[in-house]
Amino acid sequence: MGAARQTYAAGKVEDYLKQIGRVIVIEGKELAVFRTSGDEFYALENRNPHPKGGPLAEGIVSGHYLYDPLYDWKIDLRTGEVQAPDKGQAAAYPVHVDGDTVVIGI
Amino acid sequence: MTSNREKLVLIGNGMAGVGTIEQILKLGGAYDITVFGSEPHPNYNRIMLSYVLEGSKTVDDIILNDRNWYKDNGITLHTGTTVTRIDGDKRQVIAENGLTAHYDKVIIATGSNSFILPIPGSTKEGVVGFRDISDCEAMLEAAKQYGKAAVIGGGLLGLEAAKGLVNLGMDVTVVHLMEDLMERQLDHTAASMLKAELERQGVKFAMGKQTVELTGDERVSGLRFNDGTELEAQFVVMAVGIKPNVAVAKDSGIEVNRGIVVNDYLQTSLADVYSVGECTEHRGVCYGLVAPLFEQGTVLAKYLCGVETKPYEGSVVSTKLKISGVDVFSAGEFIDTPEHTVISAKDDWKRTYKKILLKDNLIVGAVLFGDVTESASLQKLVKQGAEMTDDIYADVMGTGCCGGGGAKKTASVESMSDEEIVCGCNGVTKKAIVDAITENGFTTVDEIKACTGATRSCGGCKPVVEQILQYVLGDGFEQSMKTGICGCTTLSRDEIVAEIRAKGLTTTKEVMNVLGWKQEEGCSKCRPAVNYYLGMIYPDTHKDEKESRFVNERMSANIQKDGTFTVVPRMYGGVTTPEDLKKIADVSIKYDVKVVKVTGGQRLDLIGIKKEDVPKVWEELDMPSGYAYAKSLRTVKTCVGSQFCRFGTQDSMSMGALLERKYERLDFPAKFKMAVNGCPRNCAESCTKDIGIVGNDGGWEVFIGGNGGIKPRIADSFCKVKTDDELVEICSAVMQYYRETGNYLERTSEWVERMGLEHIKTVILDNEEERKALAQRIDFALTQVQDPWKKMLNDGATRSALFEATEIR
Numbered sequence: 005m006g007a008a009r010q011t012y013a014a015g016k017v018e019d020y021l022k023q024i025g026r027v028i029v030i031e032g033k034e035l036a037v038f039r040t041s042g043d044e045f046y047a048l049e050n051r052n053p054h055p056k057g058g059p060l061a062e063g064i065v066s067g068h069y070l071y072d073p074l075y076d077w078k079i080d081l082r083t084g085e086v087q088a089p090d091k092g093q094a095a096a097y098p099v100h101v102d103g104d105t106v107v108i109g110i
Numbered sequence: 111m112t113s114n115r116e117k118l119v120l121i122g123n124g125m126a127g128v129g130t131i132e133q134i135l136k137l138g139g140a141y142d143i144t145v146f147g148s149e150p151h152p153n154y155n156r157i158m159l160s161y162v163l164e165g166s167k168t169v170d171d172i173i174l175n176d177r178n179w180y181k182d183n184g185i186t187l188h189t190g191t192t193v194t195r196i197d198g199d200k201r202q203v204i205a206e207n208g209l210t211a212h213y214d215k216v217i218i219a220t221g222s223n224s225f226i227l228p229i230p231g232s233t234k235e236g237v238v239g240f241r242d243i244s245d246c247e248a249m250l251e252a253a254k255q256y257g258k259a260a261v262i263g264g265g266l267l268g269l270e271a272a273k274g275l276v277n278l279g280m281d282v283t284v285v286h287l288m289e290d291l292m293e294r295q296l297d298h299t300a301a302s303m304l305k306a307e308l309e310r311q312g313v314k315f316a317m318g319k320q321t322v323e324l325t326g327d328e329r330v331s332g333l334r335f336n337d338g339t340e341l342e343a344q345f346v347v348m349a350v351g352i353k354p355n356v357a358v359a360k361d362s363g364i365e366v367n368r369g370i371v372v373n374d375y376l377q378t379s380l381a382d383v384y385s386v387g388e389c390t391e392h393r394g395v396c397y398g399l400v401a402p403l404f405e406q407g408t409v410l411a412k413y414l415c416g417v418e419t420k421p422y423e424g425s426v427v428s429t430k431l432k433i434s435g436v437d438v439f440s441a442g443e444f445i446d447t448p449e450h451t452v453i454s455a456k457d458d459w460k461r462t463y464k465k466i467l468l469k470d471n472l473i474v475g476a477v478l479f480g481d482v483t484e485s486a487s488l489q490k491l492v493k494q495g496a497e498m499t500d501d502i503y504a505d506v507m508g509t510g511c512c513g514g515g516g517a518k519k520t521a522s523v524e525s526m527s528d529e530e531i532v533c534g535c536n537g538v539t540k541k542a543i544v545d546a547i548t549e550n551g552f553t554t555v556d557e558i559k560a561c562t563g564a565t566r567s568c569g570g571c572k573p574v575v576e577q578i579l580q581y582v583l584g585d586g587f588e589q590s591m592k593t594g595i596c597g598c599t600t601l602s603r604d605e606i607v608a609e610i611r612a613k614g615l616t617t618t619k620e621v622m623n624v625l626g627w628k629q630e631e632g633c634s635k636c637r638p639a640v641n642y643y644l645g646m647i648y649p650d651t652h653k654d655e656k657e658s659r660f661v662n663e664r665m666s667a668n669i670q671k672d673g674t675f676t677v678v679p680r681m682y683g684g685v686t687t688p689e690d691l692k693k694i695a696d697v698s699i700k701y702d703v704k705v706v707k708v709t710g711g712q713r714l715d716l717i718g719i720k721k722e723d724v725p726k727v728w729e730e731l732d733m734p735s736g737y738a739y740a741k742s743l744r745t746v747k748t749c750v751g752s753q754f755c756r757f758g759t760q761d762s763m764s765m766g767a768l769l770e771r772k773y774e775r776l777d778f779p780a781k782f783k784m785a786v787n788g789c790p791r792n793c794a795e796s797c798t799k800d801i802g803i804v805g806n807d808g809g810w811e812v813f814i815g816g817n818g819g820i821k822p823r824i825a826d827s828f829c830k831v832k833t834d835d836e837l838v839e840i841c842s843a844v845m846q847y848y849r850e851t852g853n854y855l856e857r858t859s860e861w862v863e864r865m866g867l868e869h870i871k872t873v874i875l876d877n878e879e880e881r882k883a884l885a886q887r888i889d890f891a892l893t894q895v896q897d898p899w900k901k902m903l904n905d906g907a908t909r910s911a912l913f914e915a916t917e918i919r
């Protein structure tokens with residue numbers, strides 16, 4: 005569970021389109037938040053682990069995987085881990101739904 | 111670490127040396143290994159420096175083994191440390207900075223140095239070779255500051271350097287002593303074709319020129335030639351050749367000729383000292399390419415690990431230039447002499463050339479230009495010194511397109527020895543590939559690539575890797591090759607489309623469920639494809655799935671690498687008005703557009719718009735989207751035409767605008783470009799468009815399947831028509847037939863080749879009924895399209911979800 009996190013309310017479930025990322029800025033940190041077709045929520049830092057950087061929010065979502073929008077790397081939304089043959093990791097943050105509010109921990 | 115293991119010292123942290131170490135590790139060699147390298151970097155793929163220069167790779171991308179690899183394998187690494195001498199008596203390797211290392215065995219793999227012409231001025235600032243990362247960095251730096259560059263030397267390296275510098279925006283002239291480029295790999299015909307192609311790509315040439323001096327004060331300012339003429343250049347790359355780097359060997363009293371002399375087991379004249387790579391001379395030959403050095407490394411590694419091995423008997427080399435759109439290949443002997451029997455075919459229209467040299471009916475060499483699909487099989491045949499037969503002739507000279515070549519090709523892979531290097535760039539042997547397939551059950555080239563690295567660099571080895579797959583899998587191959595459109599399914603495009611129609615499937619989800627996709631919700635390859643097929647099949651009822659669209663299409667703007675967007679307003683036929691220009695200028699200023707750029711298709715790019723501003727920009731522009739991002743009609747480029755041009759016989763501007771209005775917004779398998787010209791002077795360049803139209807006195811001529819992108823192709827003449835109505839009907843029919851039969855992401859250039867020009871002609875030109883039906887189907891689909899922005903701007907929720915960032919404090 006690591007260090008204590010602060011949690012933030014990040015809007016309602018219906019503010020998020022299924023399988024389409026949304027950018028949420030919390031205390032200056034930019035996150036890409038995803039709602040899967042099964043209504044699970046995941047949050048990654050909105051920074052591409054590719055050496056050239058760039059955003060993640062605009063990728064294609066399939067199950068709990070993201071295909072990044074710039075280089076088509078496959079990234080596990082749960083851990084931020086880039087799938088082989090590429091390597092790298094995006095920071096992942098915990099998200100849960102409380103009633104119909106989306107809550108993100110940072 | 112046990113100290114009783116033998117100590118192995120490698121001098122030279124490059125491709126040959128580390129390649130050998132990798133093999134030794136794989137064989138389980140019991141050595142304590144120490145590596146010395148002059149460069150500050152860990153081992154990298156030198157071949158790919160050309161891509162770093164060209165901009166498609168970064169230095170990080172080309173690292174082969176990072177520092178962790180050395181650590182993980184218990185290897186002591188001294189970077190930035192140049193070895194000066196080996197003391198054979200004390201059995202020590204001694205470095206410049208005083209570091210020493212005791213050895214039981216030494217491998218010298220010091221590579222080559224760039225050969226710098228010994229002419230006055232060659233030590234001036236701004237003169238570099240093309241060899242390592244620091245040279246590459248110097249070039250990238252120079253391109254930022256200076257305009258004119260000269261590359262001395264028109265060989266492989268010089269040309270790749272020149273193309274890289276052109277890409278970086280410099281004005282580049284290649285100075286070459288001979289009349290032919292790459293004269294050590296190509297004959298006169300191929301060399302001339304290569305020169306013409308590179309000129310087309312923006313490289314200039316000064317042929318038959320001997321440089322005698324570099325002028326300038328501290329920094330170079332130009333070149334002087336022996337005929338007294340001069341050339342201005344603030345930056346000079348010397349790529350006239352390489353010199354085996356034999357300094358260490360020489361200073362250690364080892365026998366040196368041009369290179370370090372070795373026998374068939376890579377032994378030098380000093381006991382326990384071996385040498386591999388470009389610095390060695392084997393049977394009188396020094397090689398300057400990677401395939402031979404991997405072959406040498408394989409033999410040496412086995413020898414050092416006490417594994418039985420055949421001696422190294424030399425290599426047959428082949429060449430592939432890594433410049434996109436320029437395919438050249440040569441292997442073995444390539445200049446014909448009276449002793450040779452020559453088989454050749456030159457096609458000035460397709461710009462291809464093929465030559466095979468025979469000696470006593472044995473295949474001893476080959477040259478290909480423009481189309482190198484036969485390179486893998488020819489390389490094999492040359493290597494084997496195979497006898498020319500009718501079958502081989504039919505195979506490689508391409509009589510009939512798919513005639514029974516398959517069996518024989520497999521046979522040649524079969525006879526390939528296990529140790530033979532298949533992928534020269536990454537040193538992958540046939541055995542490594544076969545093992546990867548049999549041990550992991552791989553069925554695709556991509557899997558093999560991820561596991562072994564083969565095909566990862568220049569891609570030249572892909573055909574052979576495919577043949578090995580076919581050979582190993584046998585019957586299983588047919589099935590796995592059918593692996594349709596991506597890893598998620600084994601179905602091909604045609605099967606998917608047929609199933610959608612037969613079963614009435616309506617959403618990507620349904621398609622994937624019903625047809626048993628491996629990854630339930632597909633991937634970034636199949637989701638957009640299936641979404642397209644559904645839209646093509648049900649133009650009126652399919653609900654487009656934003657979540658299955660690539661970002662550019664979902665946002666209706668092009669994403670740039672920093673996450674900003676480019677917006678391109680539609681300008682029908684490339685024509686705009688002062689009022690619109692003013693509006694574009696006002697909006698650009700208001701939203702701080704970084705660059706306004708005229709595109710290749712005669713439109714204006716507004717580059718660098720912040721994501722959240724994109725909807726506002728569209729709102730205020732109030733112009734239709736130019737679809738610069740879409741798999742759809744991009745632009746119809748036009749010339750001035752009969753309205754103003756003194757040569758024009760047809761009104762190209764009006765026709766261009768009409769076609770663009772008619773077909774805009776409709777989805778295609780891939781992007782689609784058109785051009786209309788007023789006369790055969792072809793100022794709007796129809797020959798590189800999906801549909802190119804050229805006006806003539808009595809009507810129009812239609813060309814199809816052209817492309818100017820990664821794989822350039824000149825369009826084929828399709829037909830001539832008399833009236834505007836006929837022209838529109840033909841365009842409609844071609845476009846709809848492509849929509850219905852094209853694979854997703856397949857450009858018409860590939861589509862025309864796959865379907866066959868004659869087939870398309872038969873369907874559309876010889877069959878009026880079918881033509882009219884196709885035209886009607888596209889017209890129906892066209893009634894369904896709407897401007898994405900009109901829709902988006904009125905849909906607050908989508909707009910906010912897609913474009914706006916939510917701030918939380």
Ligand SMILES: Cc1cc2nc3c(=O)[nH]c(=O)nc-3n(C[C@H](O)[C@H](O)[C@H](O)COP(=O)(O)OP(=O)(O)OC[C@H]3O[C@@H](n4cnc5c(N)ncnc54)[C@H](O)[C@@H]3O)c2cc1C
Binds near residue numbers: 192219267387403
């Ligand atoms: C831009 C470019 C493009 C190329 N493209 C191709 C291609 O498409 N296909 C192909 O087959 N080949 C290509 N080559 C050639 C290929 O890169 C070489 O054949 C290969 O790298 C040679 O390997 P090597 O280990 O012998 O030498 P290198 O890779 O040069 O390694 C030698 C290393 O030894 C180090 N060294 C030298 N002296 C000492 C010393 N005294 N002490 C310590 N370290 C020392 C050097 O710094 C260097 O890092 C290309 C080369 C270049 C430069």
Ligand code: SF4
Binds near residue numbers: 757
């Ligand atoms: S193609 Fe013909 S009509 Fe068009 S601008 Fe060129 S010369 Fe004039």
Ligand code: FES
Binds near residue numbers: 532
């Ligand atoms: S030979 Fe270049 S990638 Fe394999």
